[in-house]
Amino acid sequence: MTAPTIGAALRAATARLSAAGIADPGRDARLLLAHAANIPADRLRLHEDEPFEAESRLDILLGDRLRHKPVAMILGARDFWGRRFRVTPDTLVPRPETETLIEAALSIGFDRLLDLGTGSGVIAVTLLAEQSSATGLATDLSGAALAVARQNADAAGLGTRLRCRRSDWYEEVTGRFDLIVSNPPYIGRAELAGLAPDVRDWDPPMALCPGEDALGAYRAICAGAQAHLTADGVLMVEIGASQGAQVAQLFQAAGFVDIQTIPDLDGRDRVIYGRNPPL
Ligand SMILES: C[S@@+](CC[C@H](N)C(=O)[O-])C[C@H]1O[C@@H](n2cnc3c(N)ncnc32)[C@H](O)[C@@H]1O
Numbered sequence: 001m002t003a004p005t006i007g008a009a010l011r012a013a014t015a016r017l018s019a020a021g022i023a024d025p026g027r028d029a030r031l032l033l034a035h036a037a038n039i040p041a042d043r044l045r046l047h048e049d050e051p052f053e054a055e056s057r058l059d060i061l062l063g064d065r066l067r068h069k070p071v072a073m074i075l076g077a078r079d080f081w082g083r084r085f086r087v088t089p090d091t092l093v094p095r096p097e098t099e100t101l102i103e104a105a106l107s108i109g110f111d112r113l114l115d116l117g118t119g120s121g122v123i124a125v126t127l128l129a130e131q132s133s134a135t136g137l138a139t140d141l142s143g144a145a146l147a148v149a150r151q152n153a154d155a156a157g158l159g160t161r162l163r164c165r166r167s168d169w170y171e172e173v174t175g176r177f178d179l180i181v182s183n184p185p186y187i188g189r190a191e192l193a194g195l196a197p198d199v200r201d202w203d204p205p206m207a208l209c210p211g212e213d214a215l216g217a218y219r220a221i222c223a224g225a226q227a228h229l230t231a232d233g234v235l236m237v238e239i240g241a242s243q244g245a246q247v248a249q250l251f252q253a254a255g256f257v258d259i260q261t262i263p264d265l266d267g268r269d270r271v272i273y274g275r276n277p278p279l
Pocket of ligand 1: 093098
């Protein structure tokens with residue numbers, strides 16, 4: 001049997017994903033086919049009329065996607081802020097919304113960074129790569145996620161500028177930092193069933209859900225922050241879009257000043273910022 005052209009294979013793959021209700025079938029088909037054919041995704045058009053010889057490989061990738069496995073997990077990588085990050089079933093797939101926290105953190109500057117719940121390391125690695133004079137500590141309760149964060153830090157050439165440590169929030173953290181950041185789990189157990197299957201069935205449960213109380217991780221992070229911040233240091237957390245008022249209240253109760261809510265590009269509340277009062 002003659003192989004279809006790359007263009008025809010792409011149309012067929014898009015139609016399969018579309019028929020199964022996958023949200024962005026054209027984009028996903030392009031990425032998966034490019035991966036199967038070993039061609040950069042932004043070059044596919046140049047190869048459209050060539051024969052596609054990797055049909056069985058693509059079939060396996062499409063099978064994964066039809067089971068709602070996120071493309072980043074299928075490919076094992078996700079691009080974020082101009083860098084490629086390794087992603088595994090032990091790490092949350094980095095989200096574009098997290099760019100809001102990155103932008104806010106870079107705008108204030110910092111020397112010593114603490115990233116709580118680092119996952120793939122996307123926040124700590126991006127911030128230290130962008131601010132070359134800074135050093136940092138990245139923690140996670142998941143040793144498997146931390147191993148991925150370490151690989152991503154090494155790939156970005158951070159070396160000893162970023163240390164990675166297994167810790168339940170602040171438990172194994174010593175010293176003070178002028179910036180603490182976190183994108184903690186913030187989905188209550190009762191809400192898990194209502195999530196899209198790409199998230200619910202594939203992102204690691206401990207990256208999504210802190211337990212019954214959706215705000216549980218924010219309570220722990222706010223409660224321990226001042227003992228680990230310098231005077232005038234900043235705590236910045238990513239939040240679920242409906243949690244702005246509640247998390248801002250936790251910041252207030254913990255004694256933070258200059259509390260601000262920062263929206264993402266879609267105008268939804270995304271980051272809460274607070275400053276430790278000066279001495
Ligand atoms: C929403 S994910 C964020 C991952 C990464 N920072 C990002 O933005 O893509 C939350 C992370 O917190 C970690 N985590 C959950 N509970 C924790 C705890 N008690 N202490 C430290 N990390 C925890 C999870 O393993 C997960 O990697």
